[in-house]
Amino acid sequence: MNRPHEEISQQISLALDGALSLEEERQLRAHLQECPACATLWEEMRGVSGLFERPPLLAPPPLLAARVMRRIERRERWRAWMRRLAVSLLVLILLAMVLAIPLMGLSTLAVNHPALSQAVFRALVRAAEIAQALWLGLGILARAFLGRGEWLILAVWLVLAVAAGVGWMRLLRRARRIVAR
Amino acid sequence: MGGDQELVWVVKAQQGDQEAFARLVEAYQVPVYNLAYRMLGVATEAEDATQETFLRVYTRLKTYDPSRKFSSWILSIASHYCVDRLRRRRGAVSMEEVESWRWMADEGLAPEDKALQRERDRSIREVLATLPEPYRLVIILRYWHNLSYEEIAEITDSTESAVKSRLHRARQAVLEGLNHALEGQHPLEERKEEASLAQRGRALLQASLRRPRREPL
Ligand SMILES: [Zn+2]
Numbered sequence: 001m002n003r004p005h006e007e008i009s010q011q012i013s014l015a016l017d018g019a020l021s022l023e024e025e026r027q028l029r030a031h032l033q034e035c036p037a038c039a040t041l042w043e044e045m046r047g048v049s050g051l052f053e054r055p056p057l058l059a060p061p062p063l064l065a066a067r068v069m070r071r072i073e074r075r076e077r078w079r080a081w082m083r084r085l086a087v088s089l090l091v092l093i094l095l096a097m098v099l100a101i102p103l104m105g106l107s108t109l110a111v112n113h114p115a116l117s118q119a120v121f122r123a124l125v126r127a128a129e130i131a132q133a134l135w136l137g138l139g140i141l142a143r144a145f146l147g148r149g150e151w152l153i154l155a156v157w158l159v160l161a162v163a164a165g166v167g168w169m170r171l172l173r174r175a176r177r178i179v180a181r
Numbered sequence: 182m183g184g185d186q187e188l189v190w191v192v193k194a195q196q197g198d199q200e201a202f203a204r205l206v207e208a209y210q211v212p213v214y215n216l217a218y219r220m221l222g223v224a225t226e227a228e229d230a231t232q233e234t235f236l237r238v239y240t241r242l243k244t245y246d247p248s249r250k251f252s253s254w255i256l257s258i259a260s261h262y263c264v265d266r267l268r269r270r271r272g273a274v275s276m277e278e279v280e281s282w283r284w285m286a287d288e289g290l291a292p293e294d295k296a297l298q299r300e301r302d303r304s305i306r307e308v309l310a311t312l313p314e315p316y317r318l319v320i321i322l323r324y325w326h327n328l329s330y331e332e333i334a335e336i337t338d339s340t341e342s343a344v345k346s347r348l349h350r351a352r353q354a355v356l357e358g359l360n361h362a363l364e365g366q367h368p369l370e371e372r373k374e375e376a377s378l379a380q381r382g383r384a385l386l387q388a389s390l391r392r393p394r395r396e397p398l
Contacts, residue, residue, distance in 0.1 A: 009349070009353070010345075010349050013345070013348060014345065014349075016352075017330070019330065019345070045352055045356065048352045048355045049352065051304070051305065051308065051355070052325075055305060055324055056284055056285075056299075056301060056302045056305075057211065057215055057284070057285040057325075058214065058215055058218050058224065058279060058283055058284060059211070059283050059284070059285045060210045060211060060228070060231065061228055064210055064214065064231060064232070065203065065206045065207050065210055067232060068206050068210075068231075068232050068235045068236070069199065069202075069206065071232065071236060072202070072235075072236065072239055075236075075239075076199070
């Protein structure tokens with residue numbers, strides 16, 4: 001009967017959760033009958049437990065579930081749009097590749113005519129500038145419309161750009177090999 | 182809710198069926214919302230937290246392991262979200278009164294007890310606000326969600342024995358808090374117009390001893 005106070009206290013908690021075996025419960029009850037300090041603690045702990053028993057439940061706002069579903073729908077629409085964008089980007093790259101092969105055949109022509117190659121170079125620089133402007137615009141748009149998701153979207157864009165670049169290089173190399181053959 | 186029916190919805194939702202996911206939201210909005218309300222202490226924040234929780238559930242649906250209990254999985258996502266949110270929170274939040282019509286009907290409650298319920302909610306909110314987060318969480322899962330030690334351990338990423346002692350220390354902390362509040366009341370001190378936590382605490386300790394046990398959430 002001289003168990004440390006902390007142990008009895010822990011047993012009381014277990015009893016409140018209905019986690020004691022019948023034998024343990026019997027022993028605890030016996031102790032409470034002969035120890036006023038623990039009996040008081042038991043009453044107080046029962047009070048604490050009772051404070052939370054049958055707690056009041058708050059009903060969620062009526063439109064909560066609908067709002068969740070609307071956010072999910074919006075998200076799905078956005079993702080579908082991004083998928084479509086990725087696919088069209090890929091198609092664009094493939095198209096550019098196909099166009100690049102005859103252009104490479106023209107390279108010998110360009111070497112023989114410096115003025116022509118200069119004009120082509122200038123056109124390429126202009127195209128790169130346009131691409132850069134589009135890129136910046138997309139970043140600003142993403143930041144404006146997406147709030148906290150902006151960095152994720154930018155990261156996705158970066159990954160897509162790197163992937164497109166790497167794919168482009170590989171295809172170019174392969175194309176060069178085919179041309180060289 | 183039947184476990185089989187639930188699993189059907191989960192599998193359909195995993196395959197991208199939004200209607201099935203809507204069913205899951207309907208089924209779990211009350212437990213998630215009440216967990217968030219009790220963790221955060223503010224109804225408006227709880228609504229936002231509930232939305233964020235379900236968005237996370239949606240995006241992680243493919244990672245759900247059907248051998249786990251779906252309710253435990255959802256509540257674990259909700260708990261983690263609330264704890265993160267509390268960590269990010271700066272400064273104190275103002276307590277706001279909840280309109281009485283928003284309380285869910287309690288079968289055993291007479292209409293005139295509605296005021297009592299509001300009072301009780303305020304006491305509970307004050308008591309929970311004083312508890313450290315890990316204690317608050319186990320109290321909520323044990324009493325609001327009627328979960329076993331095992332389930333609480335699963336949700337809080339801990340062990341059954343850790344849950345046992347945490348729950349015990351949480352109750353001790355509540356008791357100490359109430360006693361401390363009682364002792365701190367000097368007669369010379371200005372009395373607040375509203376009943377203090379300590380005054381209501383004692384009354385609640387008395388009243389709660391006569392209250393029957395509740396049904397699971
Ligand atoms: Zn004793």
